[in-house]
Amino acid sequence: MADVLEFVRAYRLLGRPVLTTRNSFHFKASAHSAELAEAVLGLVESKAGRIDELLIDGEEIRPQATTLSKAWSKIELCYTLDTSGDVPVFKNIDQLMARSKSYVRQSLPPHFYLLDDDLLSSEEPIDPQVKSLQGICRLIVCLADLAHFHDEKESSDEYKLVFVADDSTKGERAVTLYPFLDKSLLACEVGVALVGSLQGSNLDLNPHLLKERAIFRASLIEHLAGCLDGRERFRFLVATWSRFIELYENNLSTYLSGFSFHKIKQEIAVAQITIADQMSKVVGDISGKILSVPVSLVAMVAIAKADSVLESTILVAGLTITSALLAETLAAQKLQYDRIKHSRRMMFSAHCSSSHQYPSDLRKCLEETVYSLSDNEKKLKRSLLVLRAICWVPAIAATALHSFIYQAALIQGAQKLIKLILLPPC
Template sequence: MSSVIEFANAYRKLGCPKSWSKNTLSLSCATFSLEVSEAIESLRDSRAGQFVELVVNGDDLSPKDFISSSSWGTLSFTFTVDRSGAVQIFQNFEELMELSKSFVRKPLPPHFYLIDDDILSSEEPIDKRVKALQGICGLIVYLADLAHYHDEKGSEEYKLVFVADDGAKGERAITLQPYLDTEFLSYEVGTDLLDSLQSDNLDSNPHLTKERSIFRSTLIEYLSGVAGGEERFKALLSTWAKFRELYENNLATYLSGFSFHKAKQEVATAQLSIADQMSKVVSDMSGKVLSVPISLAVVIAISRADGVLESTILVLGIVLASALLAETLAAQKLQYERIKHSRTMMFESHQQKLMQYPKDLQRFLAEATTGLSRNEKKLRRSLRTLRFISWLPALAAISLHGYLYQVDLMTSWVKVKELCLAAFKFTLCAIHSQ
């Protein structure tokens, strides 16, 4: 058990006497009390101090020879609390603040006892003033992690130096000189913010380096009008809520800028991707459209054909080429529709947040959307036009073939009709004969 806890239990068994003088407790008892005997034994074993004098039944007695179960008639003792710093026992909060300069350099110990107030720091429910003191000491330790330098030239002084990481104009650095005062025990100071900014959290927070930088800049901005390291520290504690609000506003501004920059990059990437896909459609389409002039050149060969059969074969070839080209362009149209749908999906989330974006990002998004829409309309018109043009060689070939060989075609048509009619009659007769 901790020496502090043992001392607190023993002191309470003694009835929390107020007979203290310069960290020395003196007490006399005229009648035997088992609780007093147990308390003396606990004080001896606690190593919280030492007995200057122990008189039992009028005789001086060594503390190590004292047995709590032995009866006695009269008893008096003088016990001095250890003030070397190894045992955290104090008369009151004022003495704690005065003697414990090291508390501004490290967290409070888990156990300390305040004699006048009978407060054991680790005992539930924890006193509000103890909670406030623990929070302030924890805050000082966290501030030390965020500070660039620790100035400890003087044994009584402990200064934290904060330097702005950005190139902003104005104050570039400030110095805080943490200290403890009973006035601070009424302040409401939380350590959750500074706890999240500790360097140990770097792996879990990719923005931690920037957030720490924003904290330092905010600290300099907030306290630049206060003179003196101690005064700045007091101003920070007394108006902690206002400082935190300023920091959160500055952080929100940074995160918004980061988010908007990321959104701008996403829009630019989407724009390039959609434009690249459209370019591929145009390239594929351009290569295939070159077959139209070739087919038109073949139309000329129809006029030089040796007969209707040769001309017919040429016409069939041109019609087949036009049909294949038309189907290819139809596939390109489907590809265009998929690209258009992808563009709509990519930009839909940004369009929903349009009013939250800054003016320059709104303008950038509007320009990207307008430009891509124009490209889509132009590509759609080109696909329609080229699909119509793809059938021109076939229409020209059929028209020229019909014009040159209309007599042969009519004769052939008549013969085909006669053959069809004869076949129809033959089929009817066969049906009736059955």
């Protein structure tokens, strides 16, 4: 785009001569100056057009071979601008719009010049119309990347962009846009930061880009549902761009909320399985050990058939030790139960405090999970208490049976022990 900048510099040095036709101007000077000589050479080098006629001191000079004399006294030239579009120099904004077919397929060049307004697009401050035009052209390029189909034929009079809804459950729905440039559109303010972030080239930077692009298309179809003509759809989209962005952000927020709630539901399910698994392990450990209670009761038969007090006493002591060990094991299981209960409260406390923000189905799922786990905890706690009491049954029963069978011997032994204690020393 150096050709545009070179042309603008030269054109301004010539005093910005007015176009005498649609795309040509004449220039005359009757005094030599280094600036004028530099400007003429700049016109040749810029390639923004061609010098049709160049007279120096009344003699016609070929511009291709010109080496301007430093001592000329009069110069006259006729310059015709290139209308092919290779160098974006235009009479005014209207002429740019008239040649805008290529600009609906690509971004505007970084530099273009409007002669009547002496307006270079890259100069600060940027003209509001130029800024709006750049935004609309960039928008069209970005929409082409988001569209499912677009017309690739450069010679086509209409540039077609087709957007199809990805949600097949609602039936096949599509809209077609025919982007165009029109001076009336320049009054609209279009921000392209959002649509620019949805370009396919950003896929590596955003893992959710494909879904966001799908939401954008669905939002576009929803927003343009009331328009039938492709050109009017595009005009309506540009005129209501801020409303469309709001619709897209609401749809995206709804999707993200649904995704977040689904993730929370998965977390609740995993937590429920984890807590239930830990309680199941506690029950499994108890089940294996509590079987020793009925086995211990069988020893009652051995006590009844014991041949002596000593043999019976040893059996009672063994049952008592067994009951004590089982009671300590159950106490350890009670501590494990307390840890599981504390973990369950920690895992669900955050969800319970935020449950008022959840949808009704998720809130109901959370309530049912907490209730069922709490109910299981209560049953497990009761089971531990009952089993700790039951584990002492063999020891108590054995002691009672031993006392009943050997009552006389025990009384006699007790009397001897008392006398021994109370007997004064010799």
